[in-house]
Ligand SMILES: Nc1ncnc2c1ncn2[C@@H]1O[C@H](COP(=O)(O)OP(=O)(O)OP(=O)(O)O)[C@@H](O)[C@H]1O
C-alpha cells in the first residue's frame with residue numbers, strides 16, 4: 001500500500017535555473033524505510049519539502065518556487081486528493097501525519113521558545129487527548145532517546161534541567177538537531193522525512209541517533225500503524241545498510257529529466273561493489289563510502 005506518491009512533479013525555482021522534473025515520480029510504500037541519496041544540490045531537500053506539503057500551490061511563493069505541477073497523493077482514509085493543490089484544511093491532515101527532520105534545524109525551531117514549550121506543543125498536536133502528565137512522559141522518553149539530556153537524569157528531575165528550560169536559540173548546533181528530532185518524534189507521525197539527520201552531530205552520537213530511528217521503525221514494523229521513514233543522505237553506505245529500498249538521484253538526469261539513476265533493495269552489505277552495470281555516479285558513491293570494498 002502506498003503511503004505517499006509523487007507523480008509527474010515539475011518544480012521550478014524563480015531565482016535560479018534549477019528545476020525538478022518535468023516528470024519526476026517517487027512512490028513510497030507504507031512501512032518503507034527508503035533511502036534517498038544523491039549529489040549535493042540535486043533537489044533532495046526540495047523533494048522533502050514537497051512531500052510534507054510545505055511547498056504547495058498556494059504557498060509556493062514563500063519558498064521562491066515559480067511553478068509547481070504534478071500530484072502528491074497521500075493515503076488518508078482512501079481519499080484521492082492532490083495535496084500539491086488543495087485547501088489549507090486538507091493540508092493540515094497531511095502535515096499532522098507527515099513530518100520532516102529538517103536539514104537545517106535552525107529553520108525548524110522557534111529560536112525564542114524554550115525547549116520544553118516546543119516539545120510540549122508538538123506532543124499536544126501528536127496526542128490531542130492526552131493529559132499533561134502523560135505528555136511529559138513522552139517528552140522525557142524522546143529527550144533521553146535523542147540524548148539531548150543525559151540518560152542518568154531521572155524523570156522526576158528532568159524539568160529542572162537548564163538545557164530543557166533554555167531557548168532553542170541558545171543551544172549548540174548538535175543540541176538543536178537533537179531537539180528537532182525529539183520534536184518530530186513527539187508529534188507521533190506515521191511518515192518521517194529525515195533530511196541528513198546526522199549532520200552536525202559528534203561521531204559517537206551519530207550511530208546512536210541512527211539506531212534510534214531504526215529502533216522506532218522496527219518497533220512499529222508489524223503494527224497496524226507502521227512508521228514510514230525516508231532517510232535523505234549523501235552516504236550510500238549508511239542507507240544501504242539500514243534501508244530496505246534505496247533511490248539514487250544525480251544532477252541533470254534528475255533535474256532535467258526527472259530520472260532516478262538507480263534503485264535497489266538492500267541489505268547489500270559487502271555486495272554493493274563498483275560494477276560496470278551501475279550508473280557511474282552510483283560507483284562514485286560506492287567508492288566514497290567506507291562501508292564497501294572497491295574491487
Ligand atoms: N529558494 C530557492 N530559490 C532558488 N533556488 C533554490 C532555492 N532553494 C533551493 N534552490 C536550488 O535548488 C537546488 C536544489 O536544492 P536542494 O536544497 O533541494 O538540494 P539538495 O539535494 O538537498 O542539496 P544538499 O545535498 O546540498 O542538501 C540547488 O541548486 C539550490 O540552489
Ligand SMILES: [Mg+2]
Nearest residue numbers: 044045046103
Ligand atoms: Mg539538502
